[in-house]
Each structure stands twice: as structure tokens, then as C-alpha cells.
Amino acid sequence: MPELMTPEQIAARTSRAVAAATAAGRDLGLEVTEPTVLYDLFSVVVHLAPSPVVVRVPTVLMPGSDPEIQAARQRRELDVVRWLVEQGAPVVPPSPLVPLEPVRRDGFSMTFWQLVxxxxxxxxxxxxxxxxxxxxxxxxxxxxxxxxxxxxxxxxxxxxxxxxxxxxxxxxxxxxxxxxxxxxxxxxxxxxxxxxxxxxxxxxxxxxxxxxxxxxxxxxxxxxxxxxxxxxxxxxxxxxxxxxxxxxxxxxxxxxxxxxxxxxxxxxxxxxxxxxxxxxxxxxxxxxxxxxxxxxxxxxxxxxxxxxxxxxxx
Incomplete structure (x- = not known):
């Protein structure tokens, strides 16, 4: 197991996650001029301002975490939440501005949600x-x-x-x-x-x-x-x-x-x-x-x- 990450290394990881989310959002046709970190712990959550879209980028993963397992979980999440939205349940909906699927960019797998x-x-x-x-x-x-x-x-x-x-x-x-x-x-x-x-x-x-x-x-x-x-x-x-x-x-x-x-x-x-x-x-x-x-x-x-x-x- 590696040694503890330094604050500088953690800040660099966050910056990479923000850059990946920003690039992925722009590739999907979103206007992104002021990406803003809303939360940073196990995931980096980024508001792709001024678009009303939030990206969740998992960054802290278990040893041996399989990218395919992570992507499968994200697909299940998106499908369940899509269905709950259709039932009128009170949930944070996926963003309607991008395809309903996880996006892999620069080593990160991310999902896109409506800003609330x-x-x-x-x-x-x-x-x-x-x-x-x-x-x-x-x-x-x-x-x-x-x-x-x-x-x-x-x-x-x-x-x-x-x-x-x-x-x-x-x-x-x-x-x-x-x-x-x-x-x-x-x-x-x-x-x-x-x-x-x-x-x-x-x-x-x-x-x-x-x-x-x-x-x-x-x-x-x-x-x-x-x-x-x-x-x-x-x-x-x-x-x-x-x-x-x-x-x-x-x-x-x-x-x-x-x-x-x-x-x-x-x-x-x-x-x-x-x-x-x-x-x-x-x-x-x-x-x-x-x-x-x-x-x-x-x-x-x-x-x-x-x-x-x-x-x-x-």
C-alpha cells in the first residue's frame, strides 16, 4: 500500500478530476466557463457553470477496484434514477442535456446530473x-x-x-x-x-x-x-x-x-x-x-x- 498522499498530491488529483469533467462536458456540447467544485471527498463533484449540470467524479477507490465494476454500478444508478423520475419520486435527476450513460475520460468514470x-x-x-x-x-x-x-x-x-x-x-x-x-x-x-x-x-x-x-x-x-x-x-x-x-x-x-x-x-x-x-x-x-x-x-x-x-x- 502506498504512503499517505500529500495535500499537494490531493489538490493535483482534484484538479485532474475537474479538468476531465470540464473536457467531457464540453465534448458533449455543454458550455463550461467556470467549473466549480461543490464537494471533494470520495468523489469530486463539479458544477459545470454556467450550464445547469453537476458531474460526480469518483476519485478515491478501493484497492483493486475494477473500472468495469465501477461503470456497471454507474449504469445501474442512472437507470434506477431515470425510472424513479418517471414515477414522480423526489430524486436528483440525471442531466437531460447529455446521454444517459457514464463517461470515461482521462482515467475517471463520471456521471452527469441536474443542478439543484x-x-x-x-x-x-x-x-x-x-x-x-x-x-x-x-x-x-x-x-x-x-x-x-x-x-x-x-x-x-x-x-x-x-x-x-x-x-x-x-x-x-x-x-x-x-x-x-x-x-x-x-x-x-x-x-x-x-x-x-x-x-x-x-x-x-x-x-x-x-x-x-x-x-x-x-x-x-x-x-x-x-x-x-x-x-x-x-x-x-x-x-x-x-x-x-x-x-x-x-x-x-x-x-x-x-x-x-x-x-x-x-x-x-x-x-x-x-x-x-x-x-x-x-x-x-x-x-x-x-x-x-x-x-x-x-x-x-x-x-x-x-x-x-x-x-x-x-
Whole structure:
């Protein structure tokens, strides 16, 4: 694993992403005179001003990340969001000014979205209620989706493997436990059949896939769901993990109103254990994004206090 990137290297990566987004936008016929970075963490999000178009350029990728897997995820995201727009769901729509497909430019794979103006931070409890409405709509999505992101077990395993020999990033005792936990959890994440056998009665459906109550953009016209990069087939608990009991109660209330089932507490504990493993693997991204070390520290400390594999199995 490489050493930590310097601020100068990170700034250069951001500049390359902005240049790639700008060139791709111009090639697609957009007027771009003042590209502006709106967000820069795992992705660089660029407003191609004065065009009402925002480009999301993933820049921080897991070790061994496959460009084809990334592009496939982006195609699924665009298709799901296109369909949700057609249903009248509150989502950030893809830009109608460019073709509905990811664009690869200068080593980056990017997607183009309609500009919306953020007016406030999301309310997680309100977002949990919105998630129930989103799930009710997504149940009718006609496309095929992988079960809980079919590459997830390999991605977590690769991240934990990359941490071997890096005590500066993860304590060896923590890494040993994390790898043993993932050996228990991964088979149920990677196999729909094994998950259904372990959790009978927990039905599966299309999901947002990546903390929808967090990935809400509040606009003057109301809140909109965004960032469907990890959309997948799975239990609804996947979208509610780690938001706490208040959000779970808000979801259950809204779900019952829409004729959906309440959250299964055992499945929720399992999904939260999976979420902790996914969080721990992000330590492998610290060389690409050094600020992650401090951001992840509270989660690692919390994980040390939890029962093995969430106390659900193993």
C-alpha cells in the first residue's frame, strides 16, 4: 500500500478530476466557463457553470477496484434514477442535456446530473420516513439488480487484506478480529440463498443502497434523494442501518402507513455488523484520503465495544 498522499498530491488529483469533467462536458456540447467544485471527498463533484449540470467524479477507490465494476454500478444508478423520475419520486435527476450513460475520460468514470440548490442539511428522521416512501416506489422497479452489491464481499476482503502490515492504519489485533468477523458475515452478504435461509421471512426488494436518510439534498422545493451508486437488491434494513432507534421508529411508522413491513431487529443487527466491516475497510483508503483517519476513529472505537459479528451469528 502506498504512503499517505500529500495535500499537494490531493489538490493535483482534484484538479485532474475537474479538468476531465470540464473536457467531457464540453465534448458533449455543454458550455463550461467556470467549473466549480461543490464537494471533494470520495468523489469530486463539479458544477459545470454556467450550464445547469453537476458531474460526480469518483476519485478515491478501493484497492483493486475494477473500472468495469465501477461503470456497471454507474449504469445501474442512472437507470434506477431515470425510472424513479418517471414515477414522480423526489430524486436528483440525471442531466437531460447529455446521454444517459457514464463517461470515461482521462482515467475517471463520471456521471452527469441536474443542478439543484441545497438550502439546508438533511433531517435524518425525516429522511427515514422518506426512505419508506422510496422503498414503496422501488418495489415496482422492473430492472435487475445484484444482491447486496455482488462484489461487496471481495471489496471488503480486499480492503482488509490491504491493511495487513500497516499497523499505522489498523492495530493488528483489530485487523485479526475484523478478518474473522468478515469470514462469518461475508457468506450471507454474498449469497441470496444463504441470507434467505438465515433470515426467513425477511423479504428482499430494490434498495437505495447507501444510507438514503443521509444522502438527501434539501432544496427550496423539498428534499430529494441522491447518490444511488450502490443501489442493489436486499432487505430494507440495509438502508436503515446505524441511524439509531429514533430513525428506525420513524421508518416503521411510515412503512406501516405504506403497507410495508416493519424492520426486523435481528436482520438490522446483522446489517449493522456488515456496515461496521465496510467502515473498517475504509481504513485502506487513508493513504488516498488522510483525513479519513480522524473521521473513522470514533467508529473504530465504537466497534471495539460491540459483540463479535454483531452477536447475530458465528
Amino acid at each position: 440548490d441545497k438550502t439546508a442539511e438533511p433531517d435524518f428522521v425525516r429522511g427515514a420516513r422518506m426512505t419508506a416512501d422510496l422503498h414503496a416506489t422501488l418495489r415496482e422497479y422492473p430492472g435487475e439488480l445484484p444482491f447486496l452489491s455482488s462484489d461487496e464481499p471481495d471489496a471488503v476482503r480486499a480492503g482488509l487484506t490491504a491493511l495487513e502490515g500497516r499497523p499505522d492504519l489498523m492495530d493488528p489485533a483489530d485487523l485479526d478480529r475484523a478478518q474473522r468477523e468478515w469470514a462469518v458475515l461475508a457468506p450471507l452478504v454474498g449469497s441470496r440463498e444463504r441470507f434467505e435461509a438465515e433470515f426467513p421471512g425477511v423479504d428482499l426488494q430494490p434498495l437505495h443502497g447507501d444510507a438514503p436518510a443521509y444522502n438527501v439534498i434539501v432544496t427550496a422545493d423539498g428534499p430529494l434523494h441522491g447518490d444511488f451508486e450502490l443501489t442493489a437488491l436486499g432487505p430494507v434494513e440495509w438502508d436503515l442501518a446505524s441511524f439509531g432507534p429514533e430513525c428506525a421508529d420513524a421508518y416503521d411508522e411510515a412503512a406501516q402507513r405504506r403497507g410495508l413491513r416493519r424492520l426486523d431487529q435481528r436482520a438490522l443487527r446483522f446489517i449493522e455488523a456488515v456496515g461496521m466491516s465496510r467502515t473498517l475497510m475504509c481504513l485502506a483508503l487513508v493513504p488516498q484520503l488522510p483525513s479519513l483517519a480522524d473521521l473513522l476513529k470514533p467508529s473504530v472505537e465504537h466497534w471495539r465495544e460491540l459483540p463479535f459479528a454483531g452477536g447475530v451469528t458465528g
